[in-house]
Amino acid sequence: xxxxxxxxxxxxxxxxxxxxxxxxxxxxxxxxxxxxxxxxxxxxxxxxxxxxxxxxxxxxxxxxxxxxxxxxxxxxxxxxxxxxxxxxxxxxxxxxxxxxxxxxxxxxxxxxxxxxxxxxxxxxxxxxxxxxxxxxxxxxxxxxxxxxxxxxxxxxxxxxxxxxxxxxxxxx
Amino acid sequence: xxxxxxxxxxxxxxxxxxxxxxxxxxxxxxxxxxxxxxxxxxxxxxxxxxxxxxxxxxxxxxxxxxxxxxxxxxxxxxxxxxxxxxxxxxxxxxxxxxxxxxxxxxxxxxxxxxxxxxxxxxxxxxxxxxxxxxxxxxxxxxxxxxxxxxxxxxxxxxxxxxxxxxxxxxxxxxxxxxxxxxxxxxxxxxxxxxxxxxxxxxxxxxxxxxxxxxxxxxxxxxxxxxxxxxxxxxxxxxxxxxxxxxxxxxxxxxxxxxxxxxxxxxxxxxxxxxxxxxxxxxxxxxxxxxxxxxxxxxxxxxxxxxxxxxxxxxxxxxxxxxxxxxxxxxxxxxxxxxxxxxxxxxxxxxxxxxxxxxxxxxxxxxxxxxxxxxxxxxxxxxxxxxxxxxxxxxxxxxxxxxxxxxxxxxxxxxxxxxxxxxxxxxxxxxxxxxxxxxxxxxxxxxxxxxxxxxxxxxxxxxxxxxxxxxxxxxxxxxxxxxxxxxxxxxxxxxxxxxxxxxxxxxxxxxxxxxxxxxxxxxxxxxxxxxxxxxxxxxxxxxxxxxxxxxxxxxxxxxxxxxxxxxxxxxxxxxxxxxxxxxxxxxxxxxxxxxxxxxxxxxxxxxxxxxxxxxxxxxxxxxxxxxxxxxxxxxxxxxxxxxxxxxxxxxxxxxxxxxxxxxxxxxxxxxxxxxxxxxxxxxxxxxx
Numbered sequence: 091x092x093x094x095x096x097x098x099x100x101x102x103x104x105x106x107x108x109x110x111x112x113x114x115x116x117x118x119x120x121x122x123x124x125x126x127x128x129x130x131x132x133x134x135x136x137x138x139x140x141x142x143x144x145x146x147x148x149x150x151x152x153x154x155x156x157x158x159x160x161x162x163x164x165x166x167x168x169x170x171x172x173x174x175x176x177x178x179x180x181x182x183x184x185x186x187x188x189x190x191x192x193x194x195x196x197x198x199x200x201x202x203x204x205x206x207x208x209x210x211x212x213x214x215x216x217x218x219x220x221x222x223x224x225x226x227x228x229x230x231x232x233x234x235x236x237x238x239x240x241x242x243x244x245x246x247x248x249x250x251x252x253x254x255x256x257x258x259x260x261x262x
Numbered sequence: 263x264x265x266x267x268x269x270x271x272x273x274x275x276x277x278x279x280x281x282x283x284x285x286x287x288x289x290x291x292x293x294x295x296x297x298x299x300x301x302x303x304x305x306x307x308x309x310x311x312x313x314x315x316x317x318x319x320x321x322x323x324x325x326x327x328x329x330x331x332x333x334x335x336x337x338x339x340x341x342x343x344x345x346x347x348x349x350x351x352x353x354x355x356x357x358x359x360x361x362x363x364x365x366x367x368x369x370x371x372x373x374x375x376x377x378x379x380x381x382x383x384x385x386x387x388x389x390x391x392x393x394x395x396x397x398x399x400x401x402x403x404x405x406x407x408x409x410x411x412x413x414x415x416x417x418x419x420x421x422x423x424x425x426x427x428x429x430x431x432x433x434x435x436x437x438x439x440x441x442x443x444x445x446x447x448x449x450x451x452x453x454x455x456x457x458x459x460x461x462x463x464x465x466x467x468x469x470x471x472x473x474x475x476x477x478x479x480x481x482x483x484x485x486x487x488x489x490x491x492x493x494x495x496x497x498x499x500x501x502x503x504x505x506x507x508x509x510x511x512x513x514x515x516x517x518x519x520x521x522x523x524x525x526x527x528x529x530x531x532x533x534x535x536x537x538x539x540x541x542x543x544x545x546x547x548x549x550x551x552x553x554x555x556x557x558x559x560x561x562x563x564x565x566x567x568x569x570x571x572x573x574x575x576x577x578x579x580x581x582x583x584x585x586x587x588x589x590x591x592x593x594x595x596x597x598x599x600x601x602x603x604x605x606x607x608x609x610x611x612x613x614x615x616x617x618x619x620x621x622x623x624x625x626x627x628x629x630x631x632x633x634x635x636x637x638x639x640x641x642x643x644x645x646x647x648x649x650x651x652x653x654x655x656x657x658x659x660x661x662x663x664x665x666x667x668x669x670x671x672x673x674x675x676x677x678x679x680x681x682x683x684x685x686x687x688x689x690x691x692x693x694x695x696x697x698x699x700x701x702x703x704x705x706x707x708x709x710x711x712x713x714x715x716x717x718x719x720x721x722x723x724x725x726x727x728x729x730x731x732x733x734x735x736x737x738x739x740x741x742x743x744x745x746x747x748x749x750x751x752x753x754x755x756x757x758x759x760x761x762x763x764x765x766x767x768x769x770x771x772x773x774x775x776x777x778x779x780x781x782x783x784x785x786x787x788x789x790x791x792x793x794x795x796x797x798x799x800x801x802x803x804x805x806x807x808x809x810x811x812x813x814x815x816x817x818x819x820x821x822x823x824x825x826x827x828x829x830x831x832x833x834x835x836x837x838x839x840x841x842x843x844x845x846x847x848x849x850x851x852x853x854x855x856x857x858x859x860x861x862x863x864x865x866x867x868x869x870x871x872x873x874x875x876x877x878x879x880x881x882x883x884x885x886x887x888x889x890x891x892x893x894x895x896x897x898x899x900x901x902x903x904x905x906x907x908x909x910x911x912x913x914x915x916x917x918x919x920x921x922x923x924x925x926x927x928x929x930x931x932x933x934x935x936x937x938x939x940x941x942x943x944x945x946x947x948x949x
Contacts, residue, residue, distance in 0.1 A: 128434060130659055142657060147506040147874070150434055154505050154846075155794060155874035155884050183379050194657035196642065201650050205642045209635035209664045216627045218665075223623065227541070231765070 091239050125167040128177055132167075132192050134160040142194045143167075267317030271358075274310035277303045277399040278391050285388035289467075304372050304387050307394055308365035315362040318355065318407050322348050328424035331355060331407040337428040337851045339822040339824040340436075347441045348431050350448070353580065355408035360561070361397045363445070364452040367481070371456055381473065382696025384461030393455050396587050405580060416661055425598050430822070430851030437856075439499040447492025447519055454522060455527075458554035461547050465598045468605050475533055476548065480773075482533075482550075482910055486516065486526045487907040491520050496902035499538040505857035505872040507792055507888040509896070512661040517640045518560035521633050525553040528629040531622050531679075538684060539619065543606040544599075545626070551595045556633075558588055563640070614686035621679035628675065632668045636661065666719050670726060673781055677730035680737065699736060703729030727778045734771045741768075745949075762915040769910025776906055779899030786867075786892025794874070796827075796882040806889040808862075808869050809833040813841075815883060821855070823847045828873045828883055832862060844873035844885075859946040865898075867891040 129144025146160035168231035284300035464474035562584035842860035
């Protein structure tokens with residue numbers, strides 16, 4: 091008796107779930123937050139919008155929601171998520187399917203690594219230049235500080251007067 | 263009118279060539295008449311460009327569909343308002359518009375300094391004419407907006423034809439902001455030509471050190487203000503029209519507009535080093551050069567299509583001309599620098615690392631690193647394709663990861679820089695100036711943590727925003743307190759008085775405050791969320807505290823398009839608060855679609871509702887709702903930035919040194935001399 095009840099309950103629940111699934115319109119498909127997060131890292135490959143799959147909205151299109159391609163891609167992400175894959179594994183699956191064009195940001199490997207390294211290079215190289223400039227300015231002797239455009243003998247007072255004159259002349 | 267416009271452009275080209283050649287001759291011979299005639303040729307060039315621009319606008323207003331450009335970008339039903347915008351909606355018109363705005367600047371400079379700076383102005387005139395020649399070459403010989411429409415006749419000859427109606431304007435541009443965003447952005451781009459002309463002119467002419475800086479300061483601020491406004495209006499346009507819920511997508515063309523803004527900002531700061539201490543002369547000259555080069559590069563990126571962009575409506579094969587022009591400018595700048603670099607020697611030494619000078623150096627470093635990182639990221643797809651054969655995309659996630667830490671560092675310096683003294687800052691001064699702002703900022707961080715704030719970048723941003731706002735507030739408070747003690751006026755009056763006495767300094771602080779508001783708005787983006795649903799009439803959708811109920815649909819035929827609207831009732835805590843009407847527009851002439859987003863905006867958050875169209879699967883209308891916190895702060899911050907810049911542009915008002923005691927004496931002696939009594943009157947002055 092208990093067994094029959096259990097089977098009946100499972101069948102009822104399954105029927106209810108199937109009816110719910112059938113009643114839910116395809117367009118209203120909601121994706122997991124994880125799918126949206128990963129969807130920001132992959133481009134919608136429909137070939138027209140050039141946006142991330144998670145925010146595909148086809149401005150100016152007849153339908154400005156995620157297009158069929160973006161929805162399919164986000165659905166695929168959810169399938170990978172269900173398998174317990176990491177973000178990187180999911181990304182690699184998409185790269186295998188679409189090539190490196192699928193990335194919205196350069197991968198941190200191969201030549202693309204250069205894109206990630208460059209900002210740090212700029213920062214450190216720039217900081218090096220600033221430190222060098224500061225050190226040079228601090229070492230500058232006082233008499234050199236009074237050189238004006240390569241003309242020796244210009245006193246700071248003369249320079250201040252000249253500056254004041256320039257300031258007056260250029261008031262507008 | 264097309265012949266008139268075309269002829270005006272040819273004449274403008276001739277005059278510009280004369281202004282350039284005559285200007286060089288005037289520099290060599292120093293003949294006064296030659297100097298005058300070159301200047302007048304420059305003015306004539308501008309007037310002729312004005313005429314050409316007005317004649318193209320006239321062709322739009324008179325629906326002259328015998329002109330190819332008018333046919334491509336307008337139609338009879340297009341609202342008059344948008345016929346103005348049609349001028350810059352395509353390549354030919356926008357290049358003419360470039361020339362037009364540049365002419366306004368050039369004309370103003372030539373008029374303002376016609377009897378001043380006789381040594382420098384011929385050089386400046388030549389540089390400005392050189393830039394004008396480039397754009398007039400494009401206007402006349404490469405992308406003329408006055409080309410007549412022609413079709414092959416029965417005899418095989420080409421005949422002039424006229425169409426009954428035009429193709430209409432791109433729907434994405436049929437939005438009020440598109441009438442003001444491009445002019446502002448272009449005014450920024452073109453405006454940087456003036457400091458460039460003065461810098462290059464001063465270098466070529468070996469003109470006295472700071473004079474060109476003094477002369478161009480206001481022009482730079484004006485250009486910077488327009489650039490800021492243009493960028494913000496563009497962001498607002500993207501937010502309100504594109505319907506993807508964001509305002510900045512790190513699109514190559516967006517990036518291109520941001521690059522000269524970054525270097526222009528660096529220049530506005532480092533210029534003070536040269537004015538106050540005679541330092542960074544080489545750096546300032548190169549910053550101006552780079553800013554102008556980036557303006558041209560921005561136009562090149564918009565026009566050439568080397569990088570894919572949402573601004574695809576403006577692309578063409580004109581890029582080679584810009585590459586040539588860029589190469590020429592770089593060559594001239596290097597040549598001028600190598601020839602005259604000895605005149606750019608720094609005059610002073612750095613007394614301490616903890617000083618205003620150092621903070622400016624680091625501020626410039628951060629701004630430049632951000633600029634170069636964005637530039638290399640924008641061009642990386644092109645380089646990767648050249649080198650590896652694969653075009654690697656560099657999208658928003660990359661730019662966000664790189665620029666958010668840089669932005670936070672810059673925000674920190676915004677607070678630190680103004681509180682450091684020139685030359686050397688003592689430990690006492692550091693404690694006095696930073697103690698309270700730092701404590702208030704950290705307290706705000708602790709409170710935010712207690713309220714469950716866990717997003718690290720937004721949390722740091724909040725602390726820094728409070729810190730910077732406190733430093734700015736403290737500066738106003740201390741200054742106003744002194745004035746209040748002397749004059750007895752109210753605190754607000756004293757703060758206004760303080761600002762008016764040193765407009766540049768306090769205008770700058772207001773700009774910093776505006777940037778704080780912008781950063782507050784940007785920090786909110788970490789908490790954006792959205793939901794999309796196919797809706798039947800009566801269905802509801804919940805997002806945050808709001809419930810959206812679809813009450814119905816209607817169709818609204820307009821002159822140029824048909825709008826399908828969703829009637830969405832917004833409830834908060836089950837109480838109706840308003841109706842929103844997101845639209846999907848169908849433009850009959852172009853058979854294209856447009857979106858009109860409905861936004862309920864508060865300082866706390868934006869409820870952003872998009873009618874995405876009917877679902878291809880269910881045919882039901884799809885409602886896409888976003889909850890975007892703090893977005894309004896960005897637009898408010900933009901207004902404050904513009905206001906601060908306008909304040910900084912005002913001349914200083916200097917107080918006559920009269921003590922309060924003397925003022926009281928004067929009041930007591932009023933019958934003595936009406937109108938002559940000493941008082942705390944102000945006189946106009948300048949810094």
